[in-house]
Ligand SMILES: Nc1ncnc2c1ncn2[C@@H]1O[C@H](COP(=O)(O)OP(=O)(O)OP(=O)(O)O)[C@@H](O)[C@H]1O
């Protein structure tokens with residue numbers, strides 16, 4: 001359990017080009033759990049995660065961790081919706097965050113090898129990351145995020161474009177991180193995945209938090225007609 | 238056509254006999270231009286990368302100025318450096334005029350904007366790719382610049398080679414600040430200008446071929462050293 005949390009969003013609003021993209025959002029990210037963010041395309045899931053992570057400029061409102069901003073930034077990781085890999089080998093991609101954290105070279109390499117093996121890239125250490133398949137890149141981006149041992153991990157649709165087996169592998173990694181005490185916040189379009197992993201759910205519509213609740217309740221008893229429709233696979237505007 | 242034939246013969250003659258004057262002139266050309274290249278790269282590459290990474294108020298202006306400086310006429314650069322280094326100029330006491338150092342200074346002024354501008358363009362694209370990740374990882378400005386320079390090193394090589402090509406082929410500025418003094422500041426380009434003026438086209442052409450060969454050789458050597466062909470997979 002991390003002393004960084006809870007994270008308090010109050011009146012958090014993002015406007016871009018005269019359009020309100022997010023908010024106002026009032027939300028508390030509790031100390032424990034695995035929060036899943038769902039909602040239709042363009043509903044603001046990515047923007048919400050970026051605001052929480054502190055890389056999106058707020059037009060109004062605030063997002064406050066329970067520790068100073070700079071310390072909070074150091075202790076969280078983010079996996080982007082389209083994975084970003086450095087133009088380096090798989091091994092060097094994994095070493096990169098450790099180098100930033102001033103981990104000694106020998107430890108870096110040992111840790112990076114270990115993670116490469118865990119994501120099934122143990123034989124591809126020297127392969128340029130730009131040559132990996134889409135799914136392999138996604139796994140690499142996830143491992144590079146987890147290798148920092150973050151207190152809080154944000155994931156933006158980490159399993160989009162992955163087949164069932166790769167999805168299962170990634171979910172196993174996430175559950176492992178969670179068991180080790182990492183607070184996870186994840187956006188997904190996969191309702192099956194949401195049901196498998198979530199302890200809490202945030203349902204976004206048109207840049208606002210439309211409904212939130214605990215997994216035990218919200219999956220079986222949605223309160224709004226929009227969430228019911230979303231569960232049924234109907235189009236939510 | 239006869240002149241070209243004679244030029245090739247003259248060039249081969251100079252090469253085969255390892256003409257001491259030719260070797261001396263070629264080595265000086267290399268020494269001046271490679272020194273200028275190293276100094277210009279040390280300034281231009283970090284600066285161009287920094288311009289890609291950092292937003293500030295006059296950024297666009299700086300970039301426009303840089304692009305304009307790329308087209309700076311070498312003769313004018315030579316004239317200005319001459320005035321600065323001449324005995325009555327502000328740096329006259331250093332006694333640098335008509336030395337290889339003066340030629341290096343002029344070439345640095347000429348190629349730094351070129352290398353910085355190419356660097357900036359290449360690094361801008363790489364930064365667009367890396368931006369979110371490097372911000373998320375909480376990197377410092379220096380770390381960002383370092384990461385971009387390292388991962389973009391192959392494009393930077395192209396920038397450096399463009400700079401070297403411009404430096405070794407340049408004649409206007411180094412003629413003015415170097416003075417084309419035999420055994421002191423004479424380089425391939427100024428020697429070619431001199432021999433052409435004297436009407437010795439065969440020797441001029443011979444020197445010209447050597448100049449081209451030298452430029453190609455340096456290109457291959459740098460590519461070979463950095464393993465661009467082998468790793469040209471990015
Ligand atoms: N920089 C920006 N400028 C203008 N509009 C933006 C900007 N960033 C996001 N938007 C808009 O904000 C809205 C929310 O975007 P966001 O990426 O948060 O949606 P999302 O829920 O993650 O969608 P998806 O499921 O497709 O990933 C979209 O309509 C998008 O067009």
Ligand SMILES: [Mg+2]
Nearest residue numbers: 045046081156
């Ligand atoms: Mg998104």
